Amino acid sequence: MEALPEFQLHRPGTLDEAVALIKAEPNARFVGGGTDLVVNMRRGLVETPALIDLNNVAEMQGIVSDGTGLTIGGAVTLDALENDEIVAHAFPAVAQAASEVAGPTHRNVATVGGNLCLDTRCIFYNQSGWWRESNDFCLKYRGEICHVAPKSKRCFAVFSGDLAPALLIQDATVSVAGSKGERQMPLRELYRGDGMDYLTLEAGEVVTCVTIPNSDLKSAYRKARVRGSIDFPLAGVAVGVAVKDGRITDLRAALTACDTKPFLVSGLDDFQGKPVNETVASDFGEIVQQQARPMRTTMSTPWYRRRVVARLARRLLLELGTS
Ligand SMILES: Cc1cc2nc3c(=O)[nH]c(=O)nc-3n(C[C@H](O)[C@H](O)[C@H](O)COP(=O)(O)OP(=O)(O)OC[C@H]3O[C@@H](n4cnc5c(N)ncnc54)[C@H](O)[C@@H]3O)c2cc1C
Ligand code: SF4
Known part of the structure; x- marks a missing residue:
């Protein structure tokens, strides 16, 4: 597992604030517990400049x-x-x-x-960066073919x-x-x-x-x-x-x-x-x-x-x- 890349962390207290934050930074990602997202960030599957933590949003409790x-x-x-x-x-x-x-x-x-x-899962996707690179990545992220169904242009994760x-x-x-x-x-x-x-x-x-x-x-x-x-x-x-x-x-x-x-x-x-x-x-x-x-x-x-x-x-x- 690679090191966690740098990112900004926002902690909005209301829905309006959360929505305004993502409007200002469309490549930011919402995060709840981070138990899926952070793993995917460490695997190089998600690149984002900022996370918007939803845990303090009053309307979501x-x-x-x-x-x-x-x-x-x-x-x-x-x-x-x-x-x-x-x-x-x-x-x-x-x-x-x-x-x-x-x-x-x-x-x-x-x-x-x-x-x-939760992001969809596949044994060819939920792997470290070097593993995926050595397999030429796959359609879902950075690659050209699906290793599960090579003739298909669809991802079956x-x-x-x-x-x-x-x-x-x-x-x-x-x-x-x-x-x-x-x-x-x-x-x-x-x-x-x-x-x-x-x-x-x-x-x-x-x-x-x-x-x-x-x-x-x-x-x-x-x-x-x-x-x-x-x-x-x-x-x-x-x-x-x-x-x-x-x-x-x-x-x-x-x-x-x-x-x-x-x-x-x-x-x-x-x-x-x-x-x-x-x-x-x-x-x-x-x-x-x-x-x-x-x-x-x-x-x-x-x-x-x-x-x-x-x-x-x-x-x-x-x-x-x-x-
Ligand atoms: C070892 C291990 C075992 C696991 N086993 C299971 C399992 O058995 N079953 C299972 O279901 N999951 C499993 N998971 C995955 C994960 O822990 C859970 O699915 C968990 O519920 C994800 O919630 P989270 O709040 O941590 O999501 P996060 O990681 O914070 O977010 C997941 C995704 O949802 C998006 N997101 C988060 N909140 C919102 C929102 N309110 N609105 C819109 N988008 C949002 C994020 O941007 C991200 O793309 C496992 C993970 C690990 C590491
Ligand atoms: S494109 Fe194919 S190999 Fe890649 S994640 Fe989807 S189903 Fe798996």
């Missing part, structure tokens, strides 16, 4: 319940999210996903906004944030702010599905908060990873299910680390009216497996990641639907 749902500030740490009683009780998948990100020291500083805006799938199954909305003002969009629209240009944010826009409406879904999040104590997901799945009189009334699943963006699994309406049993859970796993499309961007094979995410989904449905 706190977890607020207003009777219709929950608003989570973009600067809330994953540790605070994981340990919030309302989140753990009403949205267990969200608390579980937060608790599974990296290690405890990362979660003490890592933020909700940073996790949702995978989105590996844990929080997004847990929020997607809860119909989360993100609020963003920039020099043109504030706007809201469904969380799924934050992701473009392009490993290089992975977010739909306009230049200088910041994620200020996430809102999730109240819900009667039972939910859980599970991931497969190489090191159980601290690691990105090889594949992760959030499942939400509502069951009435022994029959499914609502079934949702969202995947991470299975594509260039986190996404909701489609085609689950057909499960409404069915009981939760081994056969139904296997059918559900089959659909999840069909829609997971990982490429060779991690040390483990796409074959394994597709199968493991299907097994995790199947198990979660059985656990949630029969408890």
Whole structure:
């Protein structure tokens, strides 16, 4: 890992100040906990003259319940999210996903906004400068070809944030702010599905908060990873299910680390009216497996990641639907 290059650090106290700072210095970068960004700066993947630290921005703090749902500030740490009683009780998948990100020291500083805006990952990209240079770099940064799919002009680097799938199954909305003002969009629209240009944010826009409406879904999040104590997901799945009189009334699943963006699994309406049993859970796993499309961007094979995410989904449905 190379030494951290020099940069200026700004610490705005309000959203207006943060937006003004980036307008004055468009090549500056927002930073939450820096647990992804600073690593990428040390690897020579991000060059920036200045960081704008969002941790003191007043409008981005706190977890607020207003009777219709929950608003989570973009600067809330994953540790605070994981340990919030309302989140753990009403949205267990969200608390579980937060608790599974990296290690405890990362979660003490890592933020909700940073996790949702995490850069996409690939074994040919998340490497030191000399390693990448000796491989002629790659399309995502400074190179001409993709080593994962050499004939393609597209980057398949995978989105590996844990929080997004847990929020997607809860119909989360993100609020963003920039020099043109504030706007809201469904969380799924934050992701473009392009490993290089992975977010739909306009230049200088910041994620200020996430809102999730109240819900009667039972939910859980599970991931497969190489090191159980601290690691990105090889594949992760959030499942939400509502069951009435022994029959499914609502079934949702969202995947991470299975594509260039986190996404909701489609085609689950057909499960409404069915009981939760081994056969139904296997059918559900089959659909999840069909829609997971990982490429060779991690040390483990796409074959394994597709199968493991299907097994995790199947198990979660059985656990949630029969408890
Ligand atoms: C050893 C290790 C293990 C890890 N394991 C995992 C894991 O298991 N799961 C996982 O999900 N992540 C993992 N990570 C990555 C990272 O720690 C987390 O994703 C973390 O939540 C990132 O949040 P942050 O606040 O530190 O982001 P930062 O590093 O501060 O920022 C990440 C990106 O988001 C942008 N950004 C930050 N906040 C905002 C905002 N509010 N609006 C717009 N853009 C913003 C930054 O400019 C940057 O591009 C790991 C990292 C390390 C070093
Ligand atoms: S998928 Fe291809 S272009 Fe994208 S980071 Fe990996 S090697 Fe580079």
